[in-house]
Amino acid sequence: MRTYILTSITVFALVTLFSSCGSNDQKQAANEVAKKDEIPAYVTGLKKAVALQPDSVGLRLKYVTALDSIGQYKEALIHLDTLIRKDSLNYGLWFTRGQIEEDAKDSASAERSYINAIRIYPSPDAQLALANMYAEQKNDKALKICNRILDMGLGREYDAHCNFIAGIYHSRMKHIAEAVKLFDQCIAADFTYMPAYIEKGLVYFDNKQYDEALKVFQFASSVNNLYADAYYYIARCYEMTGKKDSAIMKYQQSLSLDKNLTEAREGLKRLGE
Incomplete structure (x- = not known):
């Protein structure tokens, strides 16, 4: 469970580049609905809007970001490549392409896209x-x-x-x-x-230095008491040291902050909850 790393490093760049392309609330809603094998309404709405205005760069970027948020990476890249063919020297498009490819676990392609972006404009973000x-x-x-x-x-x-x-x-x-x-x-x-x-x-x-790890995670929870990952890892420390009741409580606390934290649900299952 270390998927937050990429987000923490690269999202700050995309926020400034395409802040209108999709909110965290949209992504959370998309993730929840995607689990039911349904397409969120806002994504289908964007698809229709793009069909009506195929030359709108802003709309297509919003649609690309929406597709990325629900894991439809192939479709997102198809639409993004449509934009790149029209504007191959656009740094932001290549940067976005690299992020989607990295989301799709295609590291080789992501590396090429990031390098293309940097050649166009060597921004610190890329x-x-x-x-x-x-x-x-x-x-x-x-x-x-x-x-x-x-x-x-x-x-x-x-x-x-x-x-x-x-x-x-x-x-x-x-x-x-x-x-x-x-x-x-x-x-x-x-x-x-x-x-x-x-x-x-x-x-x-x-x-396996669980006591030292616990101190760090507990301090993290005091810095940001709404940070679900901190409670999850506190629970992991308790679980590894045989403190079942404390582990259950912290897994539940992490889930109360992030109901999509599947690792916490798995922890509760291991402990019989």
């Missing part, structure tokens, strides 16, 4: 999206990109992103001390950078 993907692949190109962005002196927000991604790389490489140091640097730059707390705690958790 470079960090590529670096994040490299970090998960244990590719040290991630560190080179992060160091380059840090040298640009863009401010604390980008410093936090760079340190987080570098921390991901070292975490995946099992460089425990270096990973913890970088996550701490990320948190120092942005106290509310919640994925950094989770990843720091997971460094300890994966090393």
Whole structure:
């Protein structure tokens, strides 16, 4: 359960690029309805609107984002490619293509799309999206990109992103001390950078240091008491240390904050709830 990582790094760029393309509420509604093998009404509405105005770039982008939100990646890419054929030097379109391909678990294609976007306009956002993907692949190109962005002196927000991604790389490489140091640097730059707390705690958790992990997750829940992942991982620590009742309570608390947190439901099933 580490799917939040990509979101935490790349969404900040898309928010500024295509803020009108779809809200979190729409995505949540889409996810809920998609489970019933139905297409949400707002998606079918956009499909009809695109059919009536096929030359509207804004409408097609909204439709692409909606399709991505319900996991219809192939269809989303077909429509996005229609736009790219008309405007192949549009940085934002290539950047979006990379994100959809990454959502679809097509890392090779995502890498090519991010590189195309960067060639058109070497924005820090696109470079960090590529670096994040490299970090998960244990590719040290991630560190080179992060160091380059840090040298640009863009401010604390980008410093936090760079340190987080570098921390991901070292975490995946099992460089425990270096990973913890970088996550701490990320948190120092942005106290509310919640994925950094989770990843720091997971460094300890994966090393079976459950007491240390628990401290980090509990602190994360005090920083943001509405962050479902923090309670989920608190529950995981309790479960691993045999504290069944406490684990059940925290799994339930995480689900009360995010009813789509299937891992928490699975935890409750393991514990007989």
